[in-house]
Amino acid sequence: MVKVVLMREKQTLEVDYEGTIIDLLPLVGYSLETAVVLKNGSPVEEEETVGEADEVRVIPVVSGG
Amino acid sequence: MQQCSCGHRAIYFRRYSGQHLCKRCFSRSIFKKFKDTIRINKLIERDDHVVCGVSGGKDSLVLLHMLKDLQSKFQFELSALVIDEGIAGYRDVSLPYVHRACKQLGVPLHTRSFKEAYGYTLDEVTQIEDRLGACSYCGVFRRNILNQASREIGGTKLALGHNLDDESQVILMNMLRGDMGRFGRTGTFYKDVHPKFIPRIKPLREIPEKELVLYAVISGIEFDFEECPYAHEAFRDDVRDFLNDMEQKRPGTKHTLLKTYDKLFPIFNEQFTPESIATCKRCGEPSISTLCKKCEMIDDIKKKKGY
Numbered sequence: 180m181v182k183v184v185l186m187r188e189k190q191t192l193e194v195d196y197e198g199t200i201i202d203l204l205p206l207v208g209y210s211l212e213t214a215v216v217l218k219n220g221s222p223v224e225e226e227e228t229v230g231e232a233d234e235v236r237v238i239p240v241v242s243g244g
Numbered sequence: 245m246q247q248c249s250c251g252h253r254a255i256y257f258r259r260y261s262g263q264h265l266c267k268r269c270f271s272r273s274i275f276k277k278f279k280d281t282i283r284i285n286k287l288i289e290r291d292d293h294v295v296c297g298v299s300g301g302k303d304s305l306v307l308l309h310m311l312k313d314l315q316s317k318f319q320f321e322l323s324a325l326v327i328d329e330g331i332a333g334y335r336d337v338s339l340p341y342v343h344r345a346c347k348q349l350g351v352p353l354h355t356r357s358f359k360e361a362y363g364y365t366l367d368e369v370t371q372i373e374d375r376l377g378a379c380s381y382c383g384v385f386r387r388n389i390l391n392q393a394s395r396e397i398g399g400t401k402l403a404l405g406h407n408l409d410d411e412s413q414v415i416l417m418n419m420l421r422g423d424m425g426r427f428g429r430t431g432t433f434y435k436d437v438h439p440k441f442i443p444r445i446k447p448l449r450e451i452p453e454k455e456l457v458l459y460a461v462i463s464g465i466e467f468d469f470e471e472c473p474y475a476h477e478a479f480r481d482d483v484r485d486f487l488n489d490m491e492q493k494r495p496g497t498k499h500t501l502l503k504t505y506d507k508l509f510p511i512f513n514e515q516f517t518p519e520s521i522a523t524c525k526r527c528g529e530p531s532i533s534t535l536c537k538k539c540e541m542i543d544d545i546k547k548k549k550g551y
Contacts, residue, residue: 212488212492221255222458224257238461239471242469
């Protein structure tokens with residue numbers, strides 16, 4: 180299980196997933212252009228893979244107005 | 245795992261340039277883009293008084309931090325200005341971020357509100373019937389206060405946090421709407437059209453929104469993630485989605501759109517921007533017609549509210 184923390188929605192999801200961050204993002208309603216991702220607390224390239232016991236924080240790109 | 249050209253572990257892949265960047269090289273590249281935009285377009289000159297419009301969001305707080313850093317390179321004065329539109333549950337949440345940042349950086353902060361300036365909060369304005377979109381009032385009111393307050397503070401430039409996404413969206417929106425008047429006003433410089441008009445500068449206009457978020461996270465700049473509750477304007481959302489989709493398929497799309505616009509800008513500006521601007525007969529602010537848009541809107545709101 181990957182723990183996905185959606186920062187704006189203030190939601191934590193447990194996602195059964197093993198693969199790249201790029202392909203994970205659409206599963207939680209985001210894309211490469213609309214999210215900045217922290218893997219276990221640090222920014223990483225989205226080509227990196229995540230899997231069991233990883234935590235992914237999703238920070239929305241669009242905010243303000 | 246990819247490496248940065250300096251040998252450190254890459255944390256960001258900049259698809260439009262093909263670079264893998266480590267934290268340090270990424271942050272340096274962002275600051276360099278900001279500095280180059282200012283230098284090449286002569287946005288700030290020695291002894292300018294730059295008033296930075298801040299909202300508590302990432303763009304304006306990154307801009308404020310960068311301007312503060314730039315002060316160590318050459319002499320100019322820096323103030324911050326925040327507008328409280330009166331949006332419950334949104335602006336009251338972001339204001340503390342502004343206060344904290346200004347205190348931490350030692351930048352004097354000035355506050356203005358719609359309520360004080362016009363008698364209504366934005367929330368109150370949106371309660372009237374048969375009204376325009378909230379962003380129409382807010383845009384006009386905010387521009388009016390930003391200009392007036394910047395002048396009162398003694399500002400010679402008004403710095404705003406518009407990023408590459410904002411700029412490319414507005415260019416495409418004006419083009420799709422055929423709004424030639426506005427089309428000639430998204431460039432790097434403004435003609436000196438009115439003695440009361442404080443020139444606006446946008447030092448972040450070549451930096452993608454996503455990179456500003458990453459820069460804020462890496463630099464430890466705390467900002468508000470919230471979106472304005474009134475922000476969902478259908479047309480802008482469509483244009484944003486289209487540009488994001490294109491950028492993902494063809495990295496560099498947003499930059500190319502801005503660069504194309506900038507090359508054509510001198511022609512648009514010459515053709516479609518009036519040589520001089522009138523003065524509002526009531527409030528004395530720069531205006532397209534004899535009564536400015538802000539005063540016109542206030543009249544309409546008063547009539548509909550009955551006070």
